Amino acid sequence: MMDLTTSFEDMAISLFIGYKALLISETPVACILKDKKSNKIISIGYNYTNSSLNGTQHAEFIAVKRLYEHSKDIDFSNIIMYVTVEPCIMCASFLRQLGIGEVIYGCSNDRFGGNGTVLSVHKDTFLVDKPYKSIGGIARTEAIQLLRNFYIQENESAPVPKIKKNKDIENKLYPPNLFNLTKEEFVDFYGEQRLDILENKEQEITPIPHKAYRLKDLISLKNLQEVPFLEDELGLIDEEQLNEFYDLFYDINDDSTIDFTKAIRKFNNKKRHLTPE
Numbered sequence: 001m002m003d004l005t006t007s008f009e010d011m012a013i014s015l016f017i018g019y020k021a022l023l024i025s026e027t028p029v030a031c032i033l034k035d036k037k038s039n040k041i042i043s044i045g046y047n048y049t050n051s052s053l054n055g056t057q058h059a060e061f062i063a064v065k066r067l068y069e070h071s072k073d074i075d076f077s078n079i080i081m082y083v084t085v086e087p088c089i090m091c092a093s094f095l096r097q098l099g100i101g102e103v104i105y106g107c108s109n110d111r112f113g114g115n116g117t118v119l120s121v122h123k124d125t126f127l128v129d130k131p132y133k134s135i136g137g138i139a140r141t142e143a144i145q146l147l148r149n150f151y152i153q154e155n156e157s158a159p160v161p162k163i164k165k166n167k168d169i170e171n172k173l174y175p176p177n178l179f180n181l182t183k184e185e186f187v188d189f190y191g192e193q194r195l196d197i198l199e200n201k202e203q204e205i206t207p208i209p210h211k212a213y214r215l216k217d218l219i220s221l222k223n224l225q226e227v228p229f230l231e232d233e234l235g236l237i238d239e240e241q242l243n244e245f246y247d248l249f250y251d252i253n254d255d256s257t258i259d260f261t262k263a264i265r266k267f268n269n270k271k272r273h274l275t276p277e
C-alpha cells in the first residue's frame, strides 16, 4: 500500500503558503523545496507578480532565487518541489535546466502547463537537459479551490460581475482528474490500489487509498510556524487564520469523491482589511 501522507502534508504546507499569498492579493500559487537527504524544507516560493509588477516572479523562481542567495553551489538533483499548480512552460524549462530532482504538483495548469498539460517540457526528448520526474494530483481540488477564490474576488471587483454570487464557489464541479502519466508511471508512484482513479477521472487521490481525508488532519499550527521564511515574509499565523484556511475546502470521502455536503467558506478580502495585522 502506497501511503502518501507525507506528500500530502508537504502539499498542505504549499497550499497554506498560497493562502498567505492570497491575503496579499497575489494569485494563490506556492511551493516548497525539500532537500531529499535531510528531509527539510530549504526554501519556499509564492507568486509575486502583482506586488513586484514583474510577470516572471512565479513561485518556482522565487523559491530557487532564495537558495542562490545563500549558495551558488546547489545540487538540484537532491531537491524535490511541491507546487500547488503544474509549473508553466517557462518554469518547467527553468527547472529542467537546473536539474531538479522531482516535481510534485496539485492541479493541472490548463493554459500554460509545461509538465504534460500543454507541453511536456519535463520529459521531452528533444531537449538536451536531463528529464525530471513530475507527478500531479496531490490535493488537486484544494489547489483549484484556492484559485477559484482568487478569480471570483477579482471578478466581483470588476464593474460588471460575470458570475452570480455564491453559486460560483460552492458545489461547483471540478474538471476531470487527468494525470499526465502513463499507466506505468502512475502505478510506480500511486500504486495499483489507486488505478481506478486513473480510469475514472472523477475521483481524487487520497493519502491512504480509498480513505477519507481532511486538510485539517494533515498540518498543524506548529508545522507551519516551523516553515522557514513563512512568518517572516507573509506575517504571523494563528489558529484563527489556520481555521479560516481549512474552511475554504471540501473534504474527500472514503470513496475518493468530493464531499459537497460540507459548507465551505468563501474568501473575503474586504474583511481582511478590517482585522488588525
Ligand SMILES: [Zn+2]
Residues within 6 Å of the ligand: 058, 059, 060, 087, 088, 089, 090, 091, 092
Ligand atoms: Zn511559471
